Amino acid sequence: MAYNKNSAKVLAKKESKRRAIMQAVIKTVAEKGFHKTNISEIAKEANVAEGTVYLYFKSKDEMFIKAFEELAKDKLNIMKKMLENEESAFDKLSKFFDYHIIVITETPYIARFIGVEIRQSPQFYKKFPEYQPFKDYIAYLQSLIDDAKAEKSIADVDSEAVSYIIFGTMDYILTEWAVKNQNFPLTEMKNRIEKVLRQGLLKRGN
Amino acid sequence: MAYNKNSAKVLAKKESKRRAIMQAVIKTVAEKGFHKTNISEIAKEANVAEGTVYLYFKSKDEMFIKAFEELAKDKLNIMKKMLENEESAFDKLSKFFDYHIIVITETPYIARFIGVEIRQSPQFYKKFPEYQPFKDYIAYLQSLIDDAKAEKSIADVDSEAVSYIIFGTMDYILTEWAVKNQNFPLTEMKNRIEKVLRQGLLKRGN
Amino acid sequence: MAYNKNSAKVLAKKESKRRAIMQAVIKTVAEKGFHKTNISEIAKEANVAEGTVYLYFKSKDEMFIKAFEELAKDKLNIMKKMLENEESAFDKLSKFFDYHIIVITETPYIARFIGVEIRQSPQFYKKFPEYQPFKDYIAYLQSLIDDAKAEKSIADVDSEAVSYIIFGTMDYILTEWAVKNQNFPLTEMKNRIEKVLRQGLLKRGN
Amino acid sequence: MAYNKNSAKVLAKKESKRRAIMQAVIKTVAEKGFHKTNISEIAKEANVAEGTVYLYFKSKDEMFIKAFEELAKDKLNIMKKMLENEESAFDKLSKFFDYHIIVITETPYIARFIGVEIRQSPQFYKKFPEYQPFKDYIAYLQSLIDDAKAEKSIADVDSEAVSYIIFGTMDYILTEWAVKNQNFPLTEMKNRIEKVLRQGLLKRGN
DNA sequence: CATGAATGAGTCTTCATTCAT
DNA sequence: TATGAATGAAGACTCATTCAT
Known part of the structure; x- marks a missing residue:
């Protein structure tokens, strides 16, 4: 055999096409919405033939799942990278708010995808009960x-509850921002929310 | 007039059919998901012919919008009713957490509908930019x-920010609960979250 | 029985409703075209309920047939009336051209109905093989x-052939005029056609 | 390129399928009438799947338009070919009558299509105001x-008027013949009409 | 006679998926 | 591997007709 179909070069080419398709999924879904996105558009965006898509993914559903998982993993890695430089855990936590918003909104269509689209399919949850897109992200938070808490820079709070609060609240305002076509004072609201969370609802002294 | 199309009897019958269809929408959507719900199933569930649906709603989209608006209004009214008996605003706020969960989860499929399905259509936001399902609910909160704050039972916090926190967090855990088929310790988590929110993240004395 | 349901008054009322429906058919069809015309519109135009239509006509098809037959009979009678005053048969024939156009175009939507719509249903010809809308009209011509010919004012021509020529040609230009939204020099063309028909194609002396 | 979508073979196959669909349109429409013809029957007649039709035509309307345009062009070309051998313009004109009938009636369903069906859609005239199916045919006549006239074999007549007379009359008797299921003495009537047209209605000497 | 709400069969069109090349 | 033409099932919506009142 003159050429090895498992050679590094071939594998890389294969992998690049796979990624091209996934990028096309994310871009197209974000623009058109989940159910208006069809394979033919994805194929066109990825510069491959329609049939080719099925050489890399078993079905449309699987393709969407994989695309989002990849996306979430990427975003989490970026987040970790960004927080690496912060010295204390407290600083990391503080920056988490900012970076989360930056990471999600730097490409608005991804915010739409995460905040709105990805939730739309109970089908997914039925077919893929193990699908927990935000799991790692929340675990990291x-x-x-x-x-x-360990470095005693914040109170001895219920960290699981806090992570739900932070993630849920952020997710909600990001969704608002996305569905309102960015007409929502995202950063300002983030700051106001952060302030509330730090201090709590009780009056000092109570 | 022998055949009065506006007689009380006829009007009542019409209204009851209209509500039957809307109930069918909500139930079916919650079970099957938005895009797997087709008119024929709604009609069957509502015990009417397919064509009949179009005597009450102009299109599938309109039907879904109306169904949710009705649902949201109903839920808000129930909530207000339940809180009426509480004496102080502080008590009302405290109970809001519980009642919100009760109201939403008493019919699990409605939780699914609100938390997951309703977000799934950027089409809706495009077609009906004024569509803000949670607006009244959040305004009330x-x-x-x-x-x-006025009765000095809580600190002088940013009430808009707080309402986003409460609603966003509740929404998130309700969604978790719904997509995980109720395998999520909803009430317990709610209590833990409430406790965190009361106290904030800062150490007392800071 | 206090009142006789076959009394002249009742019969007249019945007949008037029947005619109202038929008028509505003709008007609506002419405006919207045959297949875009539905019973509900006809009923609205005739100021009756949808179901009422079926008290007077067995089906939509029958209704259309009857409406056109009525229309053709009316037009033929008008034509005869108008020609009554002409003295010679030659004059009548001459005027026939003008009056045909006048009668047909005085209400443009009727021209459309006759020229275009009525031909559109081979269904009609299958279901009602005896349906020959123009038969009486052509017979009169x-x-x-x-x-x-009898009064020797025209040549001893083949009168059946001539009637087809006149009717066919008139029908064609009326159709042109109708489908082109009246942007067709109808009267001028009629005169030019009439002149040709009088003289024939051969050179005098041949 | 291993899979050349523009290879002669592929293109030929595509073109043949396109023509098969158009033939199916014409045949089915002629048999069933325009509005009783549905895509599924056309597809069956053309031996393709329903969806395939939409790979070749954007919509049902477009399909019908294109089918007729093609048909009219074909017929006109046949007509021109047949008349090519005639020496004088006079002979060509004489033969036009015969050939027109032959061309149109050789496939009776096409006569139906041209004479009856094609007129049935004011929709078409609205959507495609430039649609003038008989324009080229009449221009040629x-x-x-x-x-x-130029070769002095006929009188110096108004050629536009004559073309309307010939076409209109032919069209009318062809329609009669078609809707009466061929029970109409077409050729005989054509001869009688031709004779009248040659001589005109006036008495010689007038 | 009159009504108009209800019916449900019928149709165009879309699109995920397959498969011959 | 890659292609894209072909497939055909599915689904929203329309409308002639019926029938309980």
């Missing part, structure tokens, strides 16, 4: 909280 | 917070 | 030609 | 008349 929770670890930051635990670290901050 | 915010008024509760303002009242509690 | 032919009789005019025969009369003119 | 008119040019024959002009040529005959």
Whole structure:
């Protein structure tokens, strides 16, 4: 055989096409919405033939799942990278708010995808019960909280509860921002929310 | 007139059929998901012919919008009713957490509908930019917070920010609960979250 | 029985409703075209309920047939009336051209109905093989030609052939005029056609 | 390129399928009438799947338009070919009558299609105001008349008017023949009409 | 006679997926 | 591997007709 179909070069080419398709999924879904996105558009965007898509993914559903998992993993890695430079866990936690918003909104269509689209398919949850897109992301957030607690820079709070609060609240305002076509004072609201979370609802002294 | 199309009897019958269809929409959507729900199933569930649906709603989209608006209004009214008996604004706010969960989860499929399905259509936001399903609900929550501030039972917090926190967090855990088929310790988590929110993240004395 | 349901008054009322429906058919069809015309619109135009239509006509098809037959009979009677005053058969024949156009185009939507719509249903010809809408009209035209021949005012021509020529040609240009939204020099073309028909294609002396 | 979508073979196959669909349109429409013809029957007649039809035509309407345009062009070409051998313009014109009938009636369903069906859609005239199916055909007829005039074989008549007379009359008797299921003496009537047209209605000497 | 709400069969069109090349 | 033409099932919506009142 003159050429090895498992050669590094071929594998890389294969992998690049796979990624091209996934990028096309994310871009197209974000623009058109989940159910208006069809294979033919994805194929066109990825510069491959329609049939080719099925050489890399078993079905449309699988393709979407994989695309989002990849996306979430990427985003989490970026987040970790960004927080690496912060010295204390407290600083990391503080920056988490900012970076989360930056990471999600730097490409608005991804915010739409995460905040709105990805939730739309109970089909997914039925077919893929193990599908927990935000799991790692939240786990990481929770670890930051635990670290901050350990270094005594924040109170001895329920870190799981806090991670839900932070993630849920952020997710909600990001969704608002996305569905309102960016007409929502995202950063300002983030700051106001952060302030509330730090201080709690009780009056000091109570 | 022998055949009065506006007679009380006829009007009541029409209204009851209209509501039957809307109930069928909500139930079916919650079970099957938005895009797997087709008119024929709704009609069957509502015990009417397919064509009949179009005597009451102009299109599938309109039907879904109306169904949710009705649902949201109903839920808000129930909530207000339940909180009526509470004496102080502080008590109302405290109970809001519980009642929100009760109201939403008493019919699990409605939780699914609100938490997951309703977000799935950027089409809706495009077609009906004024569509803000949670607006009244959040506005009411915010008024509760303002009242509690006024009676000095809670700190002088940013009530808009707080309402986003509460609603976003509740929404997130309700979604978790719904997509995980109720395998999520909803009430317990709610209590833990409530506790965190009361106290904030800062150490007392800071 | 206090009142006789076959009394002249009742019968007249019945007949008037029947005619109202038929008028509505003709008007609506002419405006919207045959297949875009539905019973509900006809009923609205005729100021009756949808179901009422079926008290007067067995089906939509029958209704259309009857409406056109009525229309054709009316038009033919008008035509005869108008020609009554002409003295010679030759004059009648001459005027026939003008009056045909006047009668047909005085209400443009009727021209459309006759020229375009009525031909559109081979269904009609299958279901009602005896349906020959123009039969009486052409028979009358032919009789005019025969009369003119008898009084020696025109040549001894083939009157059946002539009637087809006249009717076919008129029908064609009326159709042109109708489908082109009246942007067709109808009267001028009629005069030019009439002139040709009088003289024939051969050179004098041939 | 291993899979050349523009290879002669592939293109030929595509073109043949396109023509098969158009033939199916014409045949089915002629048999069933325009509005009783549905895509599924056309697809069956053309031996393709329903969806395939939409790979070749954007919509049902477009399909019908294109089918007729193709048909009219084909017929006109056949007509021109047949008349090519005639020496004088006068002969061509004389033969036009015969050939028109032959061309149209050789496939009876096409006569039905041209004479009856194609007129049935004011929709078409609205959507495609430029749609003038018989334009080229009549223009050609008119040019024959002009040529005959030029060679002095017929009188100096109004050629536009004559072309309307010939076409209108032919169209009318062909329609009669078609809707009466061929029970109409077409050729005989054509001869009688032709004779009248040659001589005109006036008495010689007038 | 009159009504108009209800019916449900019928149709165009879309699109995920397959498969011959 | 890659292609894209072909497939055909599915689904929203329309409308002639019926029938309980």
